[in-house]
Amino acid sequence: ARCSHSTRPTGWRWCCFMERPLTLTRGSSWAHCSYCHRGATGPWPLTFQLTTRSAMTSKGPEEEHPSVTLFRQYLRIRTVQPKPDYGAAVAFFEERARQLGLGCQKVEVAPGYVVTVLTWPGTNPALSSILLNSHTDVVPVFKEHWSHDPFEAFKDSEGYIYARGAQDMKCVSIQYLEAVRRLKVEGHRFPRTIHMTFVPDEEVGGHQGMELFVQRPEFHALRAGFALDEGIANPTDAFTVFYSERSPWWVRVTSTGRPGHGSLFIEDTAAEKLHKVVSSILAFREKEWQRLQSNPHLKEGAVTSVNLTKLEGGVAYNVVPATMSASFDFRVAPDVDFKAFEEQLQSWCQAAGEGVTLEFAQKWMHPQVTPTDDSNPWWAAFSRVCKDMNLSLEPEIMPAATDSRYIRAVGVPALGFSPLNRTPVLLHDHDERLHEAVFLRGVDIYTRLLPALASVPALPSES
Numbered sequence: 001a002r003c004s005h006s007t008r009p010t011g012w013r014w015c016c017f018m019e020r021p022l023t024l025t026r027g028s029s030w031a032h033c034s035y036c037h038r039g040a041t042g043p044w045p046l047t048f049q050l051t052t053r054s055a056m057t058s059k060g061p062e063e064e065h066p067s068v069t070l071f072r073q074y075l076r077i078r079t080v081q082p083k084p085d086y087g088a089a090v091a092f093f094e095e096r097a098r099q100l101g102l103g104c105q106k107v108e109v110a111p112g113y114v115v116t117v118l119t120w121p122g123t124n125p126a127l128s129s130i131l132l133n134s135h136t137d138v139v140p141v142f143k144e145h146w147s148h149d150p151f152e153a154f155k156d157s158e159g160y161i162y163a164r165g166a167q168d169m170k171c172v173s174i175q176y177l178e179a180v181r182r183l184k185v186e187g188h189r190f191p192r193t194i195h196m197t198f199v200p201d202e203e204v205g206g207h208q209g210m211e212l213f214v215q216r217p218e219f220h221a222l223r224a225g226f227a228l229d230e231g232i233a234n235p236t237d238a239f240t241v242f243y244s245e246r247s248p249w250w251v252r253v254t255s256t257g258r259p260g261h262g263s264l265f266i267e268d269t270a271a272e273k274l275h276k277v278v279s280s281i282l283a284f285r286e287k288e289w290q291r292l293q294s295n296p297h298l299k300e301g302a303v304t305s306v307n308l309t310k311l312e313g314g315v316a317y318n319v320v321p322a323t324m325s326a327s328f329d330f331r332v333a334p335d336v337d338f339k340a341f342e343e344q345l346q347s348w349c350q351a352a353g354e355g356v357t358l359e360f361a362q363k364w365m366h367p368q369v370t371p372t373d374d375s376n377p378w379w380a381a382f383s384r385v386c387k388d389m390n391l392s393l394e395p396e397i398m399p400a401a402t403d404s405r406y407i408r409a410v411g412v413p414a415l416g417f418s419p420l421n422r423t424p425v426l427l428h429d430h431d432e433r434l435h436e437a438v439f440l441r442g443v444d445i446y447t448r449l450l451p452a453l454a455s456v457p458a459l460p461s462e463s
């Protein structure tokens with residue numbers, strides 16, 4: 001409910017959410033309701049519309065919204081691959097649990113790899129829980145291409161926060177925490193328990209993180225009925241939501257052949273045969289690209305992609321090598337017949353000649369689709385809130401691989417959702433950044449989503 005601003009005397013601040021006067025906890029431009037911790041700024045009327053972006057931008061730390069300050073603190077923790085400081089991240093979440101009065105459990109899934117679980121118990125322990133997952137690691141940076149230090153969380157005069165992880169996905173971790181904080185201080189309780197899991201190593205495949213965690217008794221004890229995990233920003237007004245993922249298949253093709261002097265026409269060389277396989281695979285790539293281009297209804301995640309990412313072999317200009325290899329990053333669409341596709345790869349190798357083999361460095365075989373219709377009560381609750389908030393959703397298949405695949409594979413429906421619209425897609429890119437107003441709007445969105453999800457009535461399987 002929004003207050004009717006015109007009827008309030010000027011000079012007051014009013015919490016639009018709680019319909020009560022704000023207790024000012026900071027200086028004049030940012031007013032925070034000490035009860036629900038929502039902030040508001042600028043002259044009357046107070047709104048949270050993105051159209052007031054510039055008005056929401058603060059200049060110094062004194063005027064900054066405390067949720068933004070917390071976000072920037074987290075961005076400064078260097079959980080960057082390949083040597084993330086996970087210890088600092090775990091300590092950060094333990095402190096959040098202490099401050100919020102949440103349960104905190106640490107599960108070491110491999111030596112030095114801890115999953116931190118923060119828990120807000122529901123009122124009906126018979127019901128399954130809501131899992132809010134986020135990974136704590138971030139990808140490396142090319143520092144020389146950044147306008148600001150990627151681990152300083154610099155905020156420019158317009159309100160853009162520059163940092164590795166600003167979009168992928170440290171924003172989401174803090175948005176979950178701040179939404180829970182608001183709901184908790186407002187005195188709410190919901191039937192279903194809410195667990196927030198903060199997991200390591202997603203950016204390198206989740207093999208020392210979620211892949212192990214979902215097999216542990218501690219995971220099963222959470223009794224997750226539904227999960228939210230990361231999505232991708234959307235540059236338009238709409239929000240992207242992912243209901244499935246393509247399966248990563250990392251394939252190395254090794255070709256062996258006759259060696260010899262570089263001046264001679266050697267027959268049956270490794271390079272010739274490798275070239276044939278590369279040509280077959282790149283022709284397939286072109287076909288999928290054309291299929292995507294020619295059908296406006298198809299989104300990137302609905303076709304199979306492949307890139308040639310490594311070429312290895314050779315020792316000298318004048319020595320024909322006996323072995324050469326090519327590595328490919330395939331992302332296989334969920335509707336593909338996996339067995340037939342693997343046979344196709346094998347037949348391209350065989351067609352190239354003797355001594356051409358392939359091996360897999362990653363081969364995900366369990367694609368799952370979370371239904372996006374009202375047969376799925378979780379989707380019904382999620383999409384209803386978005387409709388009520390006038391958010392338009394674009395349901396898609398995630399082109400890349402996230403920890404959602406492990407969650408879905410153990411039978412827990414999951415949606416990939418980062419509440420970031422009007423934001424250029426800058427994950428893994430130079431100058432990754434997020435506007436503070438978009439970040440705060442995301443906290444508002446979770447503040448609406450969580451009550452709905454945590455109040456989904458008992459499912460047939462739960463009664």
Ligand SMILES: CSCC[C@H](NC=O)C(=O)O
Nearest residue numbers: 203204205248362400401
């Ligand atoms: C296949 S494991 C690698 C996972 C990685 N995830 C995020 O970027 C990806 O490349 O999709």
Ligand SMILES: [Zn+2]
Nearest residue numbers: 135168169230
């Ligand atoms: Zn991510």
Ligand SMILES: [Zn+2]
Nearest residue numbers: 139168203427
């Ligand atoms: Zn990533």
